[in-house]
Amino acid sequence: MQVLLAIVVGVVYAASIYLMLRRNIVKLAIGLALFGHASNLLIFTAGGLTRGKPPIVPEGADAPAAMVADPLPHALILTAIVIGFGVLAFSLVLVHRTYQMTGQDDTDHMRSAET
């Protein structure tokens, strides 16, 4: 499954980059959301795939009897999901406010802040 998942990662990355390079600011935000998914999947796949064995210790035992999925990438990704959500929410509000202030959804016309 690694090969297939790697292809999924590549396709989602490609789609996210393409959207982030658009001038439309909403497409940019959608690209940002896809970027988060791709990065999380990258870490998930790179951490090693274990099918159907969640990292939970059975009742009464001190450690799982057999090999379980690596919990460390899970912990990393969990925080990454929540932070990614915070970033996405903030950028969406920024999109909203920018449109309110400039009346533009084209990033090429948002250059006044630079000068």
Place this chain on the structure above:
Amino acid sequence: MNSIILRTTTRLMLPLLLLFSVLLLLLGHNQPGGGFAGGLLAAAAYALYGMAHDAGAARKLLRVPPGMLIAGGLGIALLSGLVGAIMGREVFLSAWTEVNLPLIGHAKLGTPMLFDLGVYFTVVGVTLAMIFALREE
């Protein structure tokens, strides 16, 4: 978004979703779940309610302002970390105690559970603060 079906559904769903989110929080140390998952679920429940009705109604139902939830959540989490320091050990080193509670029976209580509660409140507060503010635009 003025659908009667949506309004009714969200009103009925809210308590169920909230109950589930509290379960996720409480059982999270031993089963899948935890403060993040529980908090996001609770926030989603209120947010759906706010979409179907309006932000004011959802705020009223929440009773506490989201900003207070953020501050309280961060405070609880920080306090749970300071327990270790107060006991003369490292900051954020966990401390546990075992109690016998009526109805539930024997239970282990520790600072990590308190910390998870802080996470829960912070996540609910942050998410709802954002969504309510946008809903009111």
Place this chain on the structure above:
Amino acid sequence: MLQSVLLILGLAALAPWVHRLAGRWSARLYASVGAGLFAYFASLAPRVYASEPIAQRWEWIEALHVAISFRLDGLALVFAFLVTGVGALILLYAGAYMKDHPRVGAFFASLLLFMASMLGLVLADNVVTLFIFWELTSVSSFLLIGFDRQREGARRAAMQALLVTGLGGMALLGGLAMLATAAGSWELHEIAASGGAIRAHALFLPAFALVALGAFTKSAQFPFHFWLPNAMEAPTPVSAYLHSSTMVKAGVYLLARLHPALGGNDVWFHTLTWVGAATFVVGGLLATRETAMKRILAYTTVASLGALVMMLGVGTQAALVAMSAFLVAHALYKGALFLIAGAVDHEAGEKYVDRLGGLRRAMPLTAACAAIAALSMAGVPPTLGFIAKETILEGVAHDTLGWTLLALATLGSTLTVAAAAIVGLRPFFGRPRETPRTAHDPGPEMLAGPFILAALGLIGGLMPALFADSIVSATATTVGGAPIEKHLHLWHGFTLALALSAAALVVGAAIALLAARWRRALAPIGALSRFGPERLYGAGLGALNVLAVSLTGVYQNGRLRRYTTVVFVFTGLLVGASLVRLGALSGLTGLDRVYPFDAIVCMAIIAGAIAAICAKGRLGAVAALGIVGYGVTVLYVVYGAPDLALTLVSVETLTVILFVLVLYHLPRFAIYTSRAARVRDMVIAVSFGAVMCLLTLIAADVQFSPTISEWFVENSVPKGKGRNIVNVILVDFRALDTMGEITVLGVAAIGVHALLKLKPAAASDGGDES
């Protein structure tokens, strides 16, 4: 020693307030502190002269060999005398000279900062300590040259001095680090002691080149000499102190300090000797071209620094004695002459020598000091300057060195004689001229400096045994790395040096008498200077600006997608290049087992991603994003990550809500980019995706050290008392990280609140700002 540096630094920090409290007495206070420190160092002198260096050391960053260590030996002591002694006189002088200036407090703060840095520089034994003080002197020099910040000339000169010496400083840091590596020690006295190891080391040549570059820029050696005359924009006390007596000698000091380590070979000899000799002659030529008193003195300072470097280059015992003697003599007469030039400008209101004459009637005391100092500069007996010049000529009059060097040295001396007469004698003798102000002798505070310095130059010549012998011997001993005992004498008998010295006097005097004609004869040099190093400096600076502007314009053109493109193209290239370089591509394993259900989910995610690109409408794009999100959720479920799935499912719901709320206010999608741009972006996107795909495959194959994860798995129940290992990691083992993370979330919420709830009043009122 550290205490003395800290004492001056403390005074510098308090200077503005001290000035407010004490007024004119503040300068006298600083001067007495300087004099006190001079006495302190004088009290240490007997121990140092008995070859017993005094050391102090505090550890700072042990792992990086950085310590605050000081070491007082013969060379450090002579410089400590200059810094504190000349410093005290100049502080006193500056109090009177600057008394009407509105920013006296700031002036003394910078001047004292310099004094502390220079003292630290000459006392430092650790390489890093030395470098910090070295840079501090450059910074305080910048502040002082640009002190009259309203004048553009002052600002430009300050920037030029900072850039030239700062560039040298960077080279110096690299050179010193190489030296320390080669010597195996970061203490200068140990580096100096391991000369053999350094000269045999592969880093010797680059280290020498970098150190020399640092020293040459600091000490204004040709072709880096141009910043020093421009630095005369500074108030005169600054020119006298920094740009003649002390700071510009830091380069000479460093070369002298490292002479035992780097010297004694052809590279050292040829570089220093010829650069020094060239500077000696060029400085002298340019000095006699000028008419402004301070600029003449500045160019003669350049010439003198050249002479010092030249003698260091020659490096024989006689040459090192000459270097030490000239170091002292020059500091005494040049300091005096600068202060006199300032006094003339201050009291007569005129600074051009061709408009001055006969001032000896109006300013008799000043004229007397000027005459003594000028005679010492010209090398007329019985001054210390005479002895120094004799030792220099003796040092280069050596069969093995050939006649070229001797000729250059004689020429340099001749030009120095001419400049001395032009700047020190002509304004005071001859026919009196009208001056803008009615000239008179300055007050005692401004006369004390010139008088004491000039008198010491005379006493040193008449009675060398009083102080000059011991100072010169101890300095030469440190520089030479072996004991040198020298007794200076006025009379050496009829030698070649004496004959050359006499010839220099006669020719120099003739040039001074015919100064106006001499200047006209030298006019072609002015045309030549159009191609000189200063021109090169200006062109280089201009080219740098043009390059920076055009480069920044390319990658920061104000369009967001340009920035995004630059980031992703370079990230992709870097990651791809490392994958290729590591040869990782060959190690891929073949296809492994594919589960039908998982494959369908993967296809759904891919379809969702493509739909997100192609969607014509906004809601369609959001729905496609949802497909990707829920597809990933299913993958998390399948591959044993229920916590992730539970979290992501709520996040996806909330994301859709957020998008709907925002899109409600935004217009429909419009296509802005051209077809060509879309194709280009598609190529970038697909290439980046391909690189990340390969990275995933390779990363999945690499087995990281598993001990971290295993520790978590094994200790979750015993130590964390929880069976959900992921949750235990988040709220117990790595709780501090999670604390940071939820704090970030709180900050994001504050940001959203600020954006939406704290709108500027003008925008909501529909004012003209919106």
